[in-house]
Amino acid sequence: MIDEKSYIEVRGLTKHFGKVLAVADVDFAVAKGELFGFLGPNGAGKTTIINILTGLAHPDSGTIRIGGIDCTGNSKAAQHLIGVVPDESNLYPELTGFDNLCFCAALYGMKKAERQARARELLNVFGLSGASDRKFGGYSKGMKRKLTIAAGIIHKPVILFLDEPTTGIDVASARHLRQLISDLNKGGTTIFLTTHYIEEAERLCDRIAFIVSGHIVQVDTVEHLVQPIQARHILQIVCANMPQDIQKYLSASFPDLEFTTPGHGLIRVEAEKPVHVGLLVRFIEERGGEVSEARRIRPSLEDIFVRITGIEANHMHKEKEKTGGGR
Amino acid sequence: MKLWIAFWNILLKDMRTYYLKPPNVSWGIIFPLAWTGMFFIRSDSGIESILTLLPGMVALSILFGTTSMLAVTVTFEKKNRSFERLLLAPIPFELLMLAKTSGAILFGVANGFVPVIMAAFLVDLSGIGWGSFVLTVFLIAVVSTFLGLFIAVAVSEVFEAQTFSNFFRFPMIFLCGLFFPIEKLPLFLKPLSYALPLTYGVDVLHGTVHGGHTMPFPLDFVILAAFCVGLFAMCLRNIRRRWIA
Numbered sequence: 001m002i003d004e005k006s007y008i009e010v011r012g013l014t015k016h017f018g019k020v021l022a023v024a025d026v027d028f029a030v031a032k033g034e035l036f037g038f039l040g041p042n043g044a045g046k047t048t049i050i051n052i053l054t055g056l057a058h059p060d061s062g063t064i065r066i067g068g069i070d071c072t073g074n075s076k077a078a079q080h081l082i083g084v085v086p087d088e089s090n091l092y093p094e095l096t097g098f099d100n101l102c103f104c105a106a107l108y109g110m111k112k113a114e115r116q117a118r119a120r121e122l123l124n125v126f127g128l129s130g131a132s133d134r135k136f137g138g139y140s141k142g143m144k145r146k147l148t149i150a151a152g153i154i155h156k157p158v159i160l161f162l163d164e165p166t167t168g169i170d171v172a173s174a175r176h177l178r179q180l181i182s183d184l185n186k187g188g189t190t191i192f193l194t195t196h197y198i199e200e201a202e203r204l205c206d207r208i209a210f211i212v213s214g215h216i217v218q219v220d221t222v223e224h225l226v227q228p229i230q231a232r233h234i235l236q237i238v239c240a241n242m243p244q245d246i247q248k249y250l251s252a253s254f255p256d257l258e259f260t261t262p263g264h265g266l267i268r269v270e271a272e273k274p275v276h277v278g279l280l281v282r283f284i285e286e287r288g289g290e291v292s293e294a295r296r297i298r299p300s301l302e303d304i305f306v307r308i309t310g311i312e313a314n315h316m317h318k319e320k321e322k323t324g325g326g327r
Numbered sequence: 328m329k330l331w332i333a334f335w336n337i338l339l340k341d342m343r344t345y346y347l348k349p350p351n352v353s354w355g356i357i358f359p360l361a362w363t364g365m366f367f368i369r370s371d372s373g374i375e376s377i378l379t380l381l382p383g384m385v386a387l388s389i390l391f392g393t394t395s396m397l398a399v400t401v402t403f404e405k406k407n408r409s410f411e412r413l414l415l416a417p418i419p420f421e422l423l424m425l426a427k428t429s430g431a432i433l434f435g436v437a438n439g440f441v442p443v444i445m446a447a448f449l450v451d452l453s454g455i456g457w458g459s460f461v462l463t464v465f466l467i468a469v470v471s472t473f474l475g476l477f478i479a480v481a482v483s484e485v486f487e488a489q490t491f492s493n494f495f496r497f498p499m500i501f502l503c504g505l506f507f508p509i510e511k512l513p514l515f516l517k518p519l520s521y522a523l524p525l526t527y528g529v530d531v532l533h534g535t536v537h538g539g540h541t542m543p544f545p546l547d548f549v550i551l552a553a554f555c556v557g558l559f560a561m562c563l564r565n566i567r568r569r570w571i572a
Contacts, residue, residue: 054415057572075571079417090408094344106336107416109329151412 006065007032007159007190008053013062015048015214022048023059024214030159030192030207035185037205038194041311045214046194047087050163053192054084067158080108083157087164087194089144093137097128097147100136101154108155115154122150126180142173149177153184160184162193166200178204202301212309222301229299229307235269235277238293239284242267246287253283270303333418334426341430345400354395355434359388359441366506377450379539382532383505384442385464386525390471390496392438397431397475398488405570406485414571424563428472435468456535459544463535466551467528473558474524480565504529509541524554 008030015023023045030036038046051057053064055075064071066078091100098119105115123129126146131139136147145165152160165181166174181204185191195201201208202222209219218225242265243249250259250267258270267284269275281291305311345351366380404410413423446452478492501507502516503525512520520526527547534540540547 055571056411056414076417076419079415082415084415086408086411088408090411092340092344092409093407095340103336103340104412107333107413107418109332111329111332 005032006030007034007067008036008192009063009065010049010053011063013049013052013064014060015045015052015057016060022214023052026062026211026214026216028209028216028219030190033185033188033190035181035191035193035204035206037201037208038192038211039196039198039201039208039305040194040211040309041196043213044211046211047163048214049211050084050086050161050192050194054082054161055079080155081158083152083155083160085149085152085160085162085165087167089141089148091136091144091148091151094135096133096135097123097139097143098132100147101151104151105154110155118154122154126150127176142169142177145169145173145177146180149180153189157189159190159192162191164194164196166195166197174200198300198302198305208301210305210309212311218308225304226299226301229303231272232299233271233274234297234299234303235271235275235280236293236295236297237267237269237280237284237291239265239267240290240292241288243284243287243289246284246289249287250280250283254280330418330422333416334422334429337413337423337426338429341400341427342433345396346430346434351396351434355388355392355438356441358391359384359438360445362387363442363445374449377446378537379533380506381442381446382529382536385439385532386467386503386505386529387500388442389435389439389464389467390499390525393431393435393468393471394475394478394492394496395489396434397428397472398478398482398492399485400431401427401476401479402482402485402488405479406483410570420567421563424476424559424566428476431472431475432465432468435471436464439464439468454536459531460535462548463528463531463551466548466555467525467532469555470524470528470551470558473555473562476562477558477565480562480569499523499525502526504533524551524558527551527554 006029008028010029011027013023013026014021026045026049028036038049040046048057052059053066053071055071058075062072067081069078069081071077092103095103101119101122102115105118110118120129120132123132126149128143128146128150131143136144139147145168149162149165152162162181166177169177178200181191181193185204193201193205205222207219207221208225210217242261246267247259247261250257256271256273257275260268260270262268269280275296277294281294284291363380363384366384367377401410413427416423418426443452474495475492478488478495482488482491499505502512502520503509503523504520505525509517509520509526527542527550530540530542531544531547531551534544
């Protein structure tokens with residue numbers, strides 16, 4: 001159901017690339033002031049949806065309203081309301097940080113004094129004042145991401161699209177960026193964010209949509225998403241020399257428990273009732289496994305994501321690393 | 328929103344970043360100088376032949392200057408995705424592309440006057456009809472720039488832009504009456520000559536410099552202007568189809 005106060009409203013959005021269905025009849029709405037996240041693996045359709053919403057691609061069908069403006073046939077209609085931070089930093093390598101921001105501000109019709117003041121303000125906020133006269137091409141990845149986000153908000157947009165904002169940067173920079181994104185949202189900016197980092201979506205977003213192969217499979221708040229598994233008991237066992245077919249033997253011997261082996265010597269156990277750890281450890285060790293750790297874990301968004309989509313978080317991270325991402 | 332601020336800053340950025348960089352300025356001077364020298368020495372007909380060579384030199388300088396620069400810069404910006412930044416700006420698409428091509432047009436006009444300045448030291452240019460000459464230089468710069476844009480949209484790599492632009496440029500040297508009159512071309516090549524925009528620009532230049540034109544000026548201008556509009560419309564359509572798909 002679409003809220004009356006929605007800043008982004010999408011109905012029946014569909015997009016093919018040749019015979020490949022990239023976006024399949026997608027509906028969603030983002031309320032004013034909300035931080036809405038799209039979570040899904042590579043090729044799920046996240047960037048395609050952002051490109052369509054921002055005017056960089058045309059949908060095959062569907063309707064789009066941004067800030068109350070119907071943009072379906074005219075992607076330029078609401079571009080003054082939005083800021084976009086693409087998945088790759090795409091500022092001008094030959095311009096300095098300061099000049100890049102001033103140029104981006106000029107694209108939105110800001111006057112010289114106004115854009116220079118805003119550029120200085122943002123360089124300061126993003127901790128880049130010391131590098132303002134350096135060429136963008138010489139910035140580190142983290143600095144590039146920060147300046148790209150600064151460029152996306154130079155004209156104070158009411159809606160900000162962030163495509164994989166922390167991909168490919170170090171942990172400290174990613175943490176700083178998340179704080180900046182959170183502050184922007186608290187300042188009233190409606191944010192549409194795509195990510196393949198589950199913990200990032202969980203930490204930042206008010207609501208999350210799980211997207212897989214162009215389909216939205218679930219949309220809700222983090223609280224509501226994890227509610228069905230809150231009462232479940234989850235145990236994680238770390239095991240060296242994992243016995244062959246251990247999952248099969250465990251399932252046969254403990255029919256009330258659900259076992260998965262996501263790799264890296266891990267065995268995950270889920271159950272409706274508390275799990276008897278000692279019994280399980282003994283069972284594994286009797287079959288040649290060496291258990292080094294067994295701990296109960298709180299059900300998280302990752303659990304529900306895996307449950308709904310069938311995709312392991314590790315798989316998404318590896319995929320991204322293959323394409324040059326990763327942290 | 329003040330669109331002129333966006334337009335002016337796109338133009339200014341391109342001028343500073345690409346066209347006014349020392350290598351490009353020297354290219355703009357050395358290239359026409361080299362061609363002029365080459366043709367002057369080869370023609371072996373004394374100082375008076377400069378006036379007959381000048382229209383071809385002007386057209387050649389504009390053609391190579393604009394197509395090289397625009398095809399490369401737009402392809403470069405498309406490849407590093409900074410062109411998306413322009414597409415995301417709330418500027419009408421037509422105005423955006425005009426802003427993006429204005430720098431190359433100005434660069435082409437400046438290139439076109441390099442042979443004129445050099446010729447001014449050697450021969451009397453007072454007989455040139457400057458009004459028509461300047462207008463033609465401008466129109467040739469516009470049409471060549473849009474040809475460069477057409478090439479840029481058709482390729483995805485910078486090196487492809489150079490190769491593909493030569494596919495258009497070198498035949499035009501011989502087919503558009505720059506140095507060889509179209510009347511002397513084999514019959515089967517003549518229709519091709521009249522299908523190329525440079526033919527009409529060069530005809531006016533010959534007419535204004537030494538009176539050697541074959542068509543009425545108004546007809547040349549109308550056809551040249553039609554090429555400008557047609558090429559620009561085709562480029563916009565191709566960009567929408569290929570880059571905003």
